[in-house]
Amino acid sequence: MKAKISAENSKLGKLPNISLSPIKSCVNCSHCSKLCYALKAYRMYPPTKKAWDHNLDLAKNHPKEYFQSIQEYVSKKNPKFFRWHVSGDILDQRYLSGMIKIARDNPETTFLAFTKNFSLDYRRVPQNLSIVFSMWPKMRKPVHKKGVSGFAWMQDGTEKRVPENAVECPGDCEHCGMCFHIAKIGGNVVFHKH
Numbered sequence: 001m002k003a004k005i006s007a008e009n010s011k012l013g014k015l016p017n018i019s020l021s022p023i024k025s026c027v028n029c030s031h032c033s034k035l036c037y038a039l040k041a042y043r044m045y046p047p048t049k050k051a052w053d054h055n056l057d058l059a060k061n062h063p064k065e066y067f068q069s070i071q072e073y074v075s076k077k078n079p080k081f082f083r084w085h086v087s088g089d090i091l092d093q094r095y096l097s098g099m100i101k102i103a104r105d106n107p108e109t110t111f112l113a114f115t116k117n118f119s120l121d122y123r124r125v126p127q128n129l130s131i132v133f134s135m136w137p138k139m140r141k142p143v144h145k146k147g148v149s150g151f152a153w154m155q156d157g158t159e160k161r162v163p164e165n166a167v168e169c170p171g172d173c174e175h176c177g178m179c180f181h182i183a184k185i186g187g188n189v190v191f192h193k194h
């Protein structure tokens with residue numbers, strides 16, 4: 001069994017990515033589940049739902065095959081960038097270890113993962129894997145941990161904690177790529193609710 005990897009999508013452009021079922025794979029989604037961007041695509045597009053459900057099942061029940069198929073894809077295609085979880089989140093420490101291994105085995109690719117799973121140990125994350133904590137209004141900000149590259153703030157008009165140095169997302173992942181190097185731009189990006 002192989003993971004379903006998307007070579008591109010309408011939001012990211014030509015940027016390979018892998019996703020899991022929204023909400024079902026998220027650990028800390030009480031602040032965002034009702035406004036989940038991925039949930040809309042999950043409900044509207046049956047092939048997307050099928051692929052994301054397949055990936056979640058594979059990651060939980062056959063993690064060796066899941067990570068092996070991602071490793072094979074990245075090794076073969078050698079993309080400049082690879083995005084973890086347009087939908088879904090880092091499941092647990094074992095899952096994070098699989099992400100770290102793939103990043104270490106593919107130093108020419110820069111990886112990105114937004115996460116609300118603040119409880120994991122990110123100290124072993126290599127430099128080519130940018131871990132960004134997603135911050136929604138009223139969500140308690142975790143203490144910045146070693147291995148975490150920065151924060152992504154969702155601005156809905158009520159968020160007062162966005163740092164002045166936060167860079168505004170231009171909405172063009174394929175040509176921008178700043179989140180892959182968020183630590184170099186001050187560690188903060190802001191996304192406006194859409």
